[in-house]
């Protein structure tokens with residue numbers, strides 16, 4: 024008999040043999056997700072705060088993250104004195120996020136919802152969605168609907184920082200990303216790999232594989248996810264249609280506030296700072 028804890032088995036036989044493989048949404052494992060991607064969070068937050076200071080045409084006090092997941096960035100903002108809130112479609116991620124906020128003395132400010140169709144109780148001054156979360160909206164209609172919801176959620180002059188990978192039409196796209204992390208006796212090896220692309224449907228098939236190991240257990244999580252693809256031209260066309268916003272600045276994933284970038288056809292990673300216009 025095997026005993027399943029947090030989705031994986033712990034028999035002696037399992038320990039000696041190959042790890043148990045489960046096919047499941049990686050976001051259902053918020054501890055593993057967070058440990059994998061939390062490394063650069065402080066830097067991202069410092070960069071975003073600089074962006075808000077430089078590009079918002081208003082004081083930024085309230086910040087919101089659609090698709091917040093574990094909310095890895097939210098406690099940093101809260102410690103800087105911002106009122107924070109988040110929204111995600113995954114209830115396990117939301118619980119993780121709220122539990123951490125509460126443990127650190129902040130309110131449980133993340134809610135369950137769909138970032139393509141939501142309405143906040145009150146408006147916010149700034150928002151951010153980093154590391155490709157936006158691309159999880161796999162249709163053009165969802166993407167536009169999200170931007171419409173974000174425009175409604177933001178006060179005039181507020182900004183939305185949107186970080187994503189573009190599909191270069193010049194040069195070779197990045198197609199694998201590896202992370203190795205550890206905490207106590209837990210070791211994680213996570214790979215994010217492009218398995219295929221459908222240029223006509225504009226879909227990238229990505230497999231996330233996470234090997235989790237403790238002295239007693241070994242588990243492999245495999246998650247197949249679809250991301251919408253954007254060439255620079257397609258991204259520009261989308262933003263033109265989202266006329267609620269103007270582009271205040273563009274950066275890359277090095278997050279250097281004094282080094283904005285010019286978007287080119289070989290640009291692969293971009294953080295675009297969208298500012299809500301007065302007339303919409």
Ligand SMILES: C[S@@+](CC[C@H](N)C(=O)[O-])C[C@H]1O[C@@H](n2cnc3c(N)ncnc32)[C@H](O)[C@@H]1O
Nearest residue numbers: 050090091092111112113136137138153156159
């Ligand atoms: C790549 S993770 C990013 C999490 C977080 N933004 C971060 O930077 O660590 C993507 C998150 O988007 C969430 N998500 C995917 N589709 C969504 C949707 N339609 N509405 C809300 N959240 C969604 C997933 O549950 C997951 O937590």
